[in-house]
Amino acid sequence: MTLLQAVFSFALVAGLLTLIPGLDTALVLRSSISKSRRYAFATAAGISTGAMLWGVAAAVGVSALLAASEFAYRVVTIAGAAYMVWLGLSLLWKSRRQASAPAAPAGQDDVPAAGRDDLYKGWFTGTVTNLLNPKVGVFYVATIPQFMPAGASPLLVGTLLAGVHCVLAMAWFTLLIFGTGYASRWLKGARSIRIIDGITGTVMVGFGLRLVLEPAH
Template structure:
């Protein structure tokens, strides 16, 4: 491996840049609570480990080089993001009438749903696979094996993502008194739904070889 310190620095910039993962973690922390945010982050990290495995074994290269595979991956991810966005916006219409039922549902199924949302949002984003395949090779010695360096860098990236995301969830939860006011929640969910739909549309229009 080359320039490990530079790799870590670049990871920090990539990780703190807001994206769909941040939007989902914010929404689930505010609506479900700290446990919801933590489970969302765990889902995201599990997906990152799968992306790491794919990069190590060359599967990301197939996604990047095959227009058909990339397109299928991209459209499924885009549809899922738009689905989450629309679902979030739609829930605002029913929240007042179903407040009690919704609370019970969240207490029973919220954590599982949050994990799944974090996992699928990251896993179905082909840009993460492309990022791994274009970013990681920059820090590998030319001509050397990529297996161990990709594995180390992928695990490092996942660990840094977990540390940042858990800290973010903790901070959001700390200001929960303000964040969990009904009016504030409605604003956050409305913004999150709109942002997720926007990310979905952007991903839908993404070209295979930007």
């Protein structure tokens, strides 16, 4: 297998994985609808950052430790699950608090433009969410060796393939962000944002609990 063949083959697998709705998709959609387009892109960039770091870790063998050591896998799993449950409960609490708050006067429920600190928060949330999801690392350590050309540098190829995955993910997230932008007239109302926060919070809590309860491998 040549390097070009490896890249195209991996791109097909990674592209199919990207299209499957999951926690990353929920985070980006929530950010786009309840925050702003810039915040959503910051969140998407954070998710890609986490994926890239996992790809590099897989290339140098760190992710292999997660695949081989049940203890290491469980430590990362519990940390990730705790973070996701906390984030999900925060969204559920926010949704409930907004539901009990008086309605904003007409024209005052617009979402303010994201500042530099908010953009960093979006990027940080996306990055940490992906880094604390051990399944991402296991995916890379299970797939990257299958697309490793003979004699190639594992670090170079692992980084390249992770980069391909990030490009595909950003392309998909861009479509989602601009798609929700067209529907923002109906989706950016206070009631819609409460519903979206509630759904996203429930998804994150459920995903975190699933991480803890299912078998390590």
